[in-house]
Amino acid sequence: MAGVRAPFVALDDVTHVYPGAEDGAPAVESLSLAVGEGEFVAIVGPSGCGKSTVMKLATGLQFPVLGTVTVAGERVTAPVKLAGMAFQNPTMLPWRTTLQNLLLPLEIVEPHRSAIRRRKAEYVAKAEGLLTQVGLKGQGERYPWQLSGGMQQRASLCRALIHEPKLLMLDEPFGALDAFTREELWCVIRDLHAARGVTVVLVTHDLREATFLADRIFCMSARPGRIVAERVVDLARPRDLEVTYTPAFVGIVQELRAHIAQARIAA
Amino acid sequence: MKRRSATLVAAPWLFTVGFFLLWEIACRAFKVSSFVLPPPSLIFAAMGQFAGPLTYHSLHTLWMTLAGFGLAILFGLLLGIALGASRLVQVGTYPLLIGFNAIPKVAVVPILVIWFGVGWLPPVLTAFLISFFPIVVNVATGIATIEPETEDVLRALGASKWDIVRKVGIPRSMPYFFGSLKVAITLAYVGSVIGEYNASNVGVGNLMARASADFNVPLLFAALMALAILGVVIYLLTVWVERRMTGWAQRSNFAAA
Numbered sequence: 001m002a003g004v005r006a007p008f009v010a011l012d013d014v015t016h017v018y019p020g021a022e023d024g025a026p027a028v029e030s031l032s033l034a035v036g037e038g039e040f041v042a043i044v045g046p047s048g049c050g051k052s053t054v055m056k057l058a059t060g061l062q063f064p065v066l067g068t069v070t071v072a073g074e075r076v077t078a079p080v081k082l083a084g085m086a087f088q089n090p091t092m093l094p095w096r097t098t099l100q101n102l103l104l105p106l107e108i109v110e111p112h113r114s115a116i117r118r119r120k121a122e123y124v125a126k127a128e129g130l131l132t133q134v135g136l137k138g139q140g141e142r143y144p145w146q147l148s149g150g151m152q153q154r155a156s157l158c159r160a161l162i163h164e165p166k167l168l169m170l171d172e173p174f175g176a177l178d179a180f181t182r183e184e185l186w187c188v189i190r191d192l193h194a195a196r197g198v199t200v201v202l203v204t205h206d207l208r209e210a211t212f213l214a215d216r217i218f219c220m221s222a223r224p225g226r227i228v229a230e231r232v233v234d235l236a237r238p239r240d241l242e243v244t245y246t247p248a249f250v251g252i253v254q255e256l257r258a259h260i261a262q263a264r265i266a267a
Numbered sequence: 268m269k270r271r272s273a274t275l276v277a278a279p280w281l282f283t284v285g286f287f288l289l290w291e292i293a294c295r296a297f298k299v300s301s302f303v304l305p306p307p308s309l310i311f312a313a314m315g316q317f318a319g320p321l322t323y324h325s326l327h328t329l330w331m332t333l334a335g336f337g338l339a340i341l342f343g344l345l346l347g348i349a350l351g352a353s354r355l356v357q358v359g360t361y362p363l364l365i366g367f368n369a370i371p372k373v374a375v376v377p378i379l380v381i382w383f384g385v386g387w388l389p390p391v392l393t394a395f396l397i398s399f400f401p402i403v404v405n406v407a408t409g410i411a412t413i414e415p416e417t418e419d420v421l422r423a424l425g426a427s428k429w430d431i432v433r434k435v436g437i438p439r440s441m442p443y444f445f446g447s448l449k450v451a452i453t454l455a456y457v458g459s460v461i462g463e464y465n466a467s468n469v470g471v472g473n474l475m476a477r478a479s480a481d482f483n484v485p486l487l488f489a490a491l492m493a494l495a496i497l498g499v500v501i502y503l504l505t506v507w508v509e510r511r512m513t514g515w516a517q518r519s520n521f522a523a524a
């Protein structure tokens with residue numbers, strides 16, 4: 001079913017060199033990938049291969065030296081205004097309560113920005129609704145540093161979603177969490193994706209995570225990063241955690257592992 | 268446990284009293300001339316005797332210090348934000364700032380006197396000039412060291428540079444800012460006393476200038492003592508404000524442990 005839709009995010013033959021790179025070597029080279037609207041894709045690859053760079057290119061935080069990036073049919077020349085992002089580090093602002101942290105995107109994105117005073121009560125209710133969805137009911141008044149790492153990560157997901165972005169970029173959001181919390185949050189993400197039809201790009205080191213969540217998985221080569229393999233995950237949705245023990249699932253994970261091992265040897 | 272904390276509370280007082288006692292004993296034992304180093308008893312007596320003028324001049328010095336300090340906060344915040352937010356301003360003004368900071372501010376007082384004559388302006392301006400630099404540097408550092416990921420989150424939402432400075436840069440630079448106030452207030456105090464000493468008719472600085480011309484050593488020391496007390500009060504006030512304003516920054520137990 002993927003690939004039929006017109007691409008929502010497209011990187012076309014993209015090469016990127018960081019201005020600060022000492023050797024001037026590209027971080028990604030001749031990389032192409034396309035993500036359909038509402039699709040959930042995962043990007044896996046060896047460390048330092050340029051996965052985060054792909055995220056930055058797709059959101060207009062960096063611009064490629066060669067090739068084009070298109071989001072929602074338009075060429076990206078400035079930061080896209082419709083993305084929600086979450087990273088491995090929850091990046092909550094410590095001087096704001098969790099609830100105030102969640103409201104931050106609404107203070108920036110129009111049309112909420114001009115309405116934040118008028119519609120405050122509505123927004124607060126919405127934020128509390130999201131917190132409840134991720135299992136943080138009633139934690140809004142606490143400061144982020146009074147929450148555990150996993151709780152902060154949940155809050156950070158809520159912050160990425162509060163303005164109902166069309167595009168959700170997750171860069172190893174569960175990297176620092178224990179296996180149980182991680183699987184719990186997989187389900188949270190799965191449900192949010194199913195409920196909202198948001199396009200999700202997930203960067204991860206965890207092949208099981210990629211396989212469980214994504215419709216399609218891209219494997220990247222070692223630096224300079226390129227897409228070396230693409231795997232459609234044809235497991236039926238909705239998936240639940242049991243699926244991770246089925247032979248089909250394990251087969252995909254092993255196939256991905258082989259690709260990554262190869263990419264690392266090639267380096 | 269309880270007794271240990273009681274000792275901790277009493278310790279500053281015990282040490283202070285002990286210090287003055289030692290001083291008194293040393294003066295008497297070695298028969299130090301009170302013209303060289305008066306014993307504390309004489310100094311306290313002088314403080315009693317000159318209580319009126321000391322209070323009057325101290326209040327004036329306090330006022331000069333706070334005025335200069337206020338200017339330094341205003342200017343330091345504005346310049347610090349500009350420096351932290353703009354690489355261009357930062358690189359461009361760097362040599363000027365370093366050069367300016369290198370000038371001993373005492374050397375500026377004669378110029379201030381030529382411009383403004385003897386009065387309240389030279390002490391206030393000296394206090395200002397000497398104390399704004401740490402504020403600028405700290406605020407600029409706080410803003411310039413925003414975590415790149417936080418910046419990415421906001422930029423991907425379409426936040427402008429100013430949005431990021433306002434929502435993240437300024438709040439996160441506040442602990443740096445209040446930290447710098449502790450340094451700045453002490454410097455401002457030095458500045459106002461230097462200014463008064465050289466270019467004013469009132470203030471503790473001026474009182475000391477006159478006492479030293481009269482060889483009134485006990486009064487000189489009494490004035491020093493007044494400066495010390497006032498300095499401690501001002502410093503504690505700043506610390507108190509810092510605690511009130513940036514509680515979130517003191518979430519670690521590191522300092523307490």
Ligand SMILES: Nc1ncnc2c1ncn2[C@@H]1O[C@H](COP(=O)(O)OP(=O)(O)OP(=O)(O)O)[C@@H](O)[C@H]1O
Pocket residue numbers: 018019020021027046047048049050051052053054223
């Ligand atoms: N701001 C930067 N300036 C210069 N070089 C950079 C910068 N950010 C990343 N790089 C380089 O680009 C390459 C790709 O980095 P990137 O962060 O995209 O890797 P990654 O795949 O996300 O790695 P990881 O899995 O460890 O997070 C790395 O070799 C890195 O050294």
Ligand SMILES: [Mg+2]
Pocket residue numbers: 051052053171
């Ligand atoms: Mg990365």
